[in-house]
Amino acid sequence: MHPITRIVALAATAVLIAACNGSDGYSEGDQAAQEAEVATGRSESASDQREEAIRELDDQLSAIDRSIAQARADLEEMQPEERALHEQALSRLEEQREAAAQRLEDLRDASGDAWRAAKDQTAAALRELETGITNLREELK
Numbered sequence: 001m002h003p004i005t006r007i008v009a010l011a012a013t014a015v016l017i018a019a020c021n022g023s024d025g026y027s028e029g030d031q032a033a034q035e036a037e038v039a040t041g042r043s044e045s046a047s048d049q050r051e052e053a054i055r056e057l058d059d060q061l062s063a064i065d066r067s068i069a070q071a072r073a074d075l076e077e078m079q080p081e082e083r084a085l086h087e088q089a090l091s092r093l094e095e096q097r098e099a100a101a102q103r104l105e106d107l108r109d110a111s112g113d114a115w116r117a118a119k120d121q122t123a124a125a126l127r128e129l130e131t132g133i134t135n136l137r138e139e140l141k
Contacts, residue, residue: 053119057104060126064097067133074140086140093132100125 071090075083103122110118 050115054104054108057107057119057122057126060130061097061101061104064100064126064129064133067130067137068094068097071133071136071140074137078140086136089132089136089139093129093136096125096129096132100129 068090071093075086075090078086100122103118103125107115107118107122
């Protein structure tokens, strides 16, 4: 066998043996460092996702505040009798808004599974509030 062919065959055999043994050429310390780096990346990614979710819910709450303010302004332009019919509905929506804001504050302090549950509850409360405001705005037209 030619010497170069022999070297190539030995190198290929070494690669195959290493692959069969599960070795990728890194020491255990290198592997641990890589795993820690991946875990940190996941943690930062989860933190980024959490911050983004809170930012989106904050934006939703701000939009709700603007809608409530507009509904309040619309009510002020109505005749007193007609205004009274809608005043209670708007007051209930303002109470729901306060409850949703409190849920959002609780969400900021939650972690793990509690955070996921709080996020879902906060999002549901904001959707319900948006629906209520939409319905009221339709009635005010």
